[in-house]
Amino acid sequence: MEQLRWVEGRKLGQLRVEPGQPIVAEGLQDDRLYTVLEGWAIRSKSLPDGRRQILNVLLPGDLLGLQGELMGAAQHGVEAVTRVNLCAFRRDTFLALAQADPSLGLDIAWLSALSERFSDDILLSVGRRTAMERVAMLLVHLHRRAASAGLAENGTIAFPLTQPHIADALGLSTVHINRVLQALRRQGLIRLAEGRLAIGDLRALRRVAAYWEQPAPQRPLL
DSSP states (O other), X not given: OOOOEEETTTTEEEEEEOTTXXXXXXXXXXXXXXEEEESOEEEEEEOTTSOEEEEEEEOTTOEEOHHHHHHSSOSSEEEESSOEEEEXXXXXXXXXXXXXXXXXXXXXXXXXXXXXXXXXXXXHHHHHSOHHHHHHHHHHHHHHHHHHTTOOBTTEEEOOOOHXXXXXXXXXXXXXXXXXXXXXXXXXXXXXXXXXXXXXOHHHHHHHHTOOOOOOOOOOOO
């Protein structure tokens, strides 16, 4: 993790985290909140033997660290998937800003509700959707989220998640993920190559996923 460069008088700074490096260490206390400015990250919880469940995929605009404020030590870990640029806030400064600007509190509630909605969708997928439906739902969700954040280019998005990432998010084996992705390719529903994802027929893929959630409006950037 690159050294924080604090801006005098505002008590905030920016930092860069390289792929595969932790942003928040599970079980440790962190006195900062973070906004993702660029890049992809994952939030996860792990079992003692190393198995993990990915709880959320983090994109630009997402806020990290609220759980630590409420519960002390972080009950989850956050890891950079790509190089991630973050804006870091000291907690005391952030709380003072929220008291001075009530609209900031509404932005925090909006971001928290969005994260909870995604967690609900993943829980439904793991509990009730078939493997094909799970993968299709995740691809639709991330494609629409990335597009709404302005990350789409010529109908495609950068897609840095690996098959093990998808497996850890959906509770499936990597072998099963590979088979499902191959089936979706053969049906012409997706193109996934060289780290980019294109959806050939969004309506059809949403039918496969049984997933009709609309993308959220442009999220506030704290």
